[in-house]
Structure formats: C-alpha cells, structure tokens
Amino acid sequence: MEQTIKQKGLTGFQLKYIAMILMLLDHIHYFFEFTGIVPIWFSMLGRLSAPLFLFCLIEGFTYTHNRKKYFIQIYSIAIVMGLIQFIILNFGLKRPDGFYPQNQMLATFSILLVILQGIDWCSKKQWVKGLLAIIIPIILPFMVMLIGSVIPSGWGAINILHFTILPLHTWIIDGGTFFILQGILMYLLRKHRKIQVIVFVISNLLLYAVYPLIIMPNITIKLLFTEAFEWMGSFAVILMLLYNGERGKGNKKFCYWFYPGHIYVLCGLSYLLYYLLNR
Numbered sequence: 001m002e003q004t005i006k007q008k009g010l011t012g013f014q015l016k017y018i019a020m021i022l023m024l025l026d027h028i029h030y031f032f033e034f035t036g037i038v039p040i041w042f043s044m045l046g047r048l049s050a051p052l053f054l055f056c057l058i059e060g061f062t063y064t065h066n067r068k069k070y071f072i073q074i075y076s077i078a079i080v081m082g083l084i085q086f087i088i089l090n091f092g093l094k095r096p097d098g099f100y101p102q103n104q105m106l107a108t109f110s111i112l113l114v115i116l117q118g119i120d121w122c123s124k125k126q127w128v129k130g131l132l133a134i135i136i137p138i139i140l141p142f143m144v145m146l147i148g149s150v151i152p153s154g155w156g157a158i159n160i161l162h163f164t165i166l167p168l169h170t171w172i173i174d175g176g177t178f179f180i181l182q183g184i185l186m187y188l189l190r191k192h193r194k195i196q197v198i199v200f201v202i203s204n205l206l207l208y209a210v211y212p213l214i215i216m217p218n219i220t221i222k223l224l225f226t227e228a229f230e231w232m233g234s235f236a237v238i239l240m241l242l243y244n245g246e247r248g249k250g251n252k253k254f255c256y257w258f259y260p261g262h263i264y265v266l267c268g269l270s271y272l273l274y275y276l277l278n279r
Contacts, residue, residue: 011248012059015239016255019052024262031270034097035277044229050105051200051236054179055243057109058187061116063247071113073256078106081260082163095274101267106259107167108175111137112183119187141168178207197237204234 010018026046029038064070082104087093094100118133144162148155162168169177182203189196208231212219219228 007244007246009244010239010242011244011246011250012056013248013250013255015052015243016056016250018239019049019056020255020258022046022052023049023259027263027266031101031266032273034099034270034274040226044232047230047233048236048239050175050179051204051233052239053105053109054183054186055236055240057112058116058183058190059243061113061187062190067113067117071110071117074106074113075110077256077260078104078110078167079164081263082107082167084264086160086163095271096278097274099270101263102173103259103263104167104172104174108169108172108179111167111169112180115180115184116187119184137169140166141170144168193241193243197240200240201234201237205231208233 022045025042026049029040029042029046032038060070061067085101085104088100114137115134118130118135121127121130121133124130144158148158162171169180182200185199185203186196189199208228209224212224212228213221224231
C-alpha cells in the first residue's frame with residue numbers, strides 16, 4: 001500500500017490562515033486606531049498579510065482546475081464590497097471623524113487575474129485575446145480619464161463603475177497599480193522561487209523605503225520603523241520560502257468570506273465604539 005509522503009513546510013491553506021491572522025491584527029489597528037490603545041505592531045505584523053495573499057493568489061491561479069470559477073468567486077465579492085464602499089461614501093455613512101473602510105484588495109486581485117490570464121493566453125500563442133486581457137485593464141484608467149474630461153457629466157457613472165464592475169487600478173488605495181505589477185513579476189517568476197522572492201523584496205524596498213527617503217525630506221530612517229513601515233511586508237518572503245507546494249487541508253469558503261466578514265464586523269464595532277466614547 002502506497003503512503004502519501006507529506007512534504008516539510010507550510011501548505012497553501014496554512015499560509016492563508018497565517019495571512020488571515022496577520023490581516024485581522026492589521027485591521028483591528030486600522031478600525032480602532034482612534035482609541036489610542038491598539039499597539040502599532042498589530043499593523044506592522046499586518047504588512048505581511050497582503051504579500052502572502054498575493055503569493056497564494058498566484059499559486060491558486062496557477063494550479064486551480066477552474067480558473068473561471070476562481071475568478072468569479074473573487075470578482076463577485078469585490079463587486080459587493082465596492083458597492084458597499086460607494087454607498088458609504090455617497091450616502092453620509094462615514095464615521096463622524098470621517099473614517100470609512102477602503103478595503104478594495106479583491107478588486108486589485110480581480111484586475112490582476114485578468115492580466116495573468118492574458119499572459120497565459122499569450123504563452124499559448126492566443127495573441128488577440130491574450131493581449132486584450134493584458135492591455136485593457138492596464139490602460140482602462142487612462143481611457144476613463146480621457147472620457148471624463150470630454151464628458152464631465154459622466155463622472156458619476158464612472159465612479160460607480162469603478163467601485164463595482166470596472167475597478168481602476170490607479171484609483172485603488174488598497175493594493176492598486178504597484179501591487180499588480182508585483183503580482184505580474186511574481187507570476188512570471190513562479191517557477192524560480194528564490195528569484196521570485198528576491199525580486200519581491202527588492203521591488204518592495206525600492207518603493208517603500210528607498211524611494212521615500214530620496215524624494216520626501218520629512219521621511220527619516222526612524223520614521224521607517226515607526227510610521228512609514230509598509231516596507232516590512234518584505235518579511236513575508238520568509239513564509240513564502242517555507243511553502244511546500246501542497247494545497248493542504250482547509251475550508252475554501254471560509255477563506256473567501258473571512259475577508260468581507262471580518263471587515264464589516266470590525267467596521268460596525270468601530271462605529272458603535274466611537275459613538276459610545278463621544279456621546
């Protein structure tokens with residue numbers, strides 16, 4: 001009788017669960033920072049979560065048996081979350097201090113998945129649909145800006161489209177353009193793990209540490225360890241290197257719904273606590 005040999009290291013689901021815990025810490029700080037009692041290291045640890053989810057997304061896209069279903073699951077949740085954000089912004093539902101959740105990471109992932117599929121089609125010499133899938137999501141924000149400048153009355157429709165079915169990568173705060181570029185590089189280097197993580201670290205440090213120090217006179221080395229610590233996401237490569245290539249055991253539905261679920265629970269609690277503290 002053959003026995004399955006388990007590889008050492010972390011499975012895909014284990015990486016996702018670690019990323020979810022780190023994300024929860026980050027969002028506890030995000031939603032309750034106004035209290036002044038949530039330690040900053042919650043957010044520092046949380047910097048590792050987005051890179052880990054990006055890594056898992058690329059692995060999931062590469063090995064899933066149904067890419068269409070994989071995309072629709074992420075895209076549909078992104079649409080619902082975007083619509084909720086649009087309603088909060090346009091119907092006076094911000095917290096009294098002006099805060100509102102800006103969590104559009106799944107919109108970023110949706111754009112990235114379309115581009116990755118385009119790359120895959122091009123690798124199979126399906127050039128027309130492949131190039132369209134790559135180019136259109138990239139140039140869409142610039143096309144929209146042009147349309148908006150020609151037809152100013154269309155900005156309202158453009159805005160709601162961005163928050164729902166046509167997210168624009170340059171408008172997204174949570175992820176956005178640079179994150180998509182990182183995802184493309186990581187996908188292209190997925191067969192070369194060490195090079196993949198080296199490129200991730202270098203790109204992360206260049207944007208979030210070196211670049212701010214060069215162009216922003218108020219950014220100091222000290223601030224990189226106290227406030228401008230986005231670069232700490234580079235440490236996620238330690239966990240990426242521990243990935244053993246196996247999917248592992250886990251609850252797929254839980255992974256999908258934890259993201260919106262915990263955000264709106266924390267958001268509701270933060271609104272309630274803010275009102276109680278400021279009555």
